[in-house]
Amino acid sequence: MKDLHLIAALKTDKEDALRDIFHLHFNKLHSFATEFIIDREIAREIVHDSILRFWQHRHHLNDETNIRAYLLKIVRNLCLNYLKKVKDDPLVIKTEDEIKRELDLNYEVLSDVNWDSVLVNEFEDVLKQIINSLPEKCRRIFELSRYENLSNLEISQNLNISIKTVEGHITEALKILRHKLSKYLTILLCLLLP
Amino acid sequence: MDENTILQFLQNKLSPAERKAFLDRIEADASFRALFKEIKTVWSVTSDNEAKVFSDPETEFRTFRYRNLMNDERSVKRKNAFIPFLKVAAIVVVSFGLAFLAFSLLENKKSSTDLVYTEIETRAGEKSQITLPDGSKIWINACTKLRYPNNLQQREIELYLDGEAFFDLKKIPDRRITVRTSQINVKVLGTAFNVKSYKDDDVIETTLVRGKIEIENQTGKKAGNKTVTLKPNQSATFIKSSNNLSLKEFNEVRINTTEDLDNLKKIATSKNSNLVVMNSVNPETQTSWKEGRLSFRKETFENLAKMLERWYDIKIEIKDQELKKSRFSGSFDKETIEQALQALSYPVPFKYKIEKDSVLIFRKITLK
Known part of the structure; x- marks a missing residue:
């Protein structure tokens, strides 16, 4: 696997290996953190700190490590730290109510134990499989929306369908993903239990 | 339909009133809340807008390297690990636009840090971008030194620039920012501008x-x-x-x-x-330049050579006085120095010789 080489290069302190980490993962991590932190700049700082932790930890990586899953774990932890502070800090209590409420809600979502099994090495492959198993049109629209960053309007114009239909397909995709993932998580939890 | 409403919320399509109603319902309705949590989880693991490119990974890498890896004693190492919480609070408070007074009172106690500066230095061929704790952004071009105070909550902020930088500074009431260069000062309130010095x-x-x-x-x-x-x-x-x-x-x-x-x-x-x-x-x-493009308009070869030296981290020597006065317009982004020189030599024919870290440029002798 690709990660094996990269891990070896990281261990020899190769700067280019670190550069690869940024090129391969920074945008994904940033995009993930922003879902929970809302403010892009704070999310960006969190990702920088996460990569620093990862870099400092490079000599302890083992060959089995899936770098993306590992980075996502760190990002999740640092996002949780941040959201916890926002939650408990008296200074921010008076801040704009809706954002504070949303951040608190995000804390609740992100602190769910399920994340421990979501961020395992195989998860990304499983996710890919599930997305590939979506009905063709549904999958295409979901990918255009999530990965290619087209707005619902742009998708509707591209495919000559109504916005409502686009929303319907995305909702449907989320529903199928949700069900299949929770099935996967249940199995995984059972496997992990002693 | 519940799931559709959740999608609208996640895609930021709800009006402020609808948003509030949505959050109210999340708090009151346990099964709706559970549904939301599941969908939000799926939503976030499939969040991968590489196409949108939030930020350029190469710039992020360079920023990271400056902050954490350069042991050059002139570049101040950023403190390890997590952002000091006060800074985070600062961003939250400022971006939420409230409790500003409380914050500045708090910050005043720390006046001992007022004179602590961070210095960032880029070498030839390098660029960097930083975001200050107040959300201001600064892009730093090659061969540049920039100093800024760690405490940005003072009434008078002074930045020192030797080189070129693009500033996009947040406006904060009663705060004056001055960018000092070798000979002039630029006074700003909150604005976006480029200084090349x-x-x-x-x-x-x-x-x-x-x-x-x-x-x-x-x-x-x-x-x-x-x-x-x-x-x-x-x-x-x-x-x-x-x-x-x-x-x-x-x-x-x-x-x-x-x-x-x-x-x-x-x-x-x-x-x-x-x-x-x-x-x-x-x-x-x-x-x-901050988007990674070196643009020039009717620039003399002599000036352009200086720009290319900084951009490509190479020394350029033009051996011909007449060539120095030739003018060029255009832009480079991904070109190598060789490709750039080749492109330049179409409109104004010249010969060049690339050595390890220098380029010699000669007049092209044409035999008739």
């Missing part, structure tokens, strides 16, 4: 994109000193070679055309001026 250039160029700035000479605050105000899409070129004048005061000329550097100098000389303001420029040419 390299030691080995004989001009200092300031271009305003948004907001309002004032340029003053180094004696600064002394009463009666003349300042020059720039509006968006205006640019001021200060001519250093008329050095002794700079310490007295500006003698400004305003022109309505866009001129290249050599013409600007000629205009300045003919009007006995040391500062030429162009009333309407396209800031793109001056700021495209």
Whole structure:
């Protein structure tokens, strides 16, 4: 696997290996953190700190490590730290109510134990499989929306369908993903239990 | 339909009132909340907008390297690990626009940090971008040194620039920011502008994109000193070679055309001026470097060579006086130095020889 080489290069302190980490993962991590932190700049700082932790930890990586899953774990932890502070800090209590409420809600979502099994090495492959198993049109629209960053309007114009239909397909995709993932998580939890 | 409402919420399509109602319902309705949590989880694991490119990974890598890996004693190492919470609180408070007073009271106690500066230095061929705790952004071009105070909540902030940087600064009431260069100061409230002030250039160029700035000479605050105000899409070129004048005061000329550097100098000389303001420029040419593009317009080869030296981290020597005066317009982004030189040699034929870290440029002798 690709990660094996990269891990070896990281261990020899190769700067280019670190550069690869940024090129391969920074945008994904940033995009993930922003879902929970809302403010892009704070999310960006969190990702920088996460990569620093990862870099400092490079000599302890083992060959089995899936770098993306590992980075996502760190990002999740640092996002949780941040959201916890926002939650408990008296200074921010008076801040704009809706954002504070949303951040608190995000804390609740992100602190769910399920994340421990979501961020395992195989998860990304499983996710890919599930997305590939979506009905063709549904999958295409979901990918255009999530990965290619087209707005619902742009998708509707591209495919000559109504916005409502686009929303319907995305909702449907989320529903199928949700069900299949929770099935996967249940199995995984059972496997992990002693 | 519940799931559709959740999608609207996640895609940020709800009005503020609907958003509030949505959050109310989440709090009151446990099964709706559970549904939301599941969908949000799926939503976030499939969040991968690489196409949108939030930020350029290469720039992020360089920023990271500056902050954490450079052991050069001139570049201050950022403190390890997590952002000090106070800074985070600062961003939250400021971006939420409330409790500002509480924060500044808190910050005042820490006045011992007021004079602590962070210095960032880029080498030839390198660029960097930083975001300050108040959300201000600064792009730093090659061969540049920039110093900024760690405490950005003071009334008077001074930044020191040697080189070129693009500033996009947050406006905070009652805060004055001054960018100091070797010979002039740029005073700002909150705005976006580019300053190019390299030691080995004989001009200092300031271009305003948004907001309002004032340029003053180094004696600064002394009463009666003349300042020059720039509006968006205006640019001021200060001519250093008329050095002794700079310490007295500006003698400004305003022109309505866009001129290249050599013409600007000629205009300045003919009007006995040391500062030429162009009333309407396209800031793109001056700021495209931050998007990774080196743009130049009717630039003499001599000046262009300096720009290429910084951009490609290479020494360039032009062996022919006539060639130095040839002019070029264009832009480079992904080109290697070799490709760049080749492209330049089409309109104005010349020969070049690339050695390890230097380029020699000769006149092309044509045999008829």
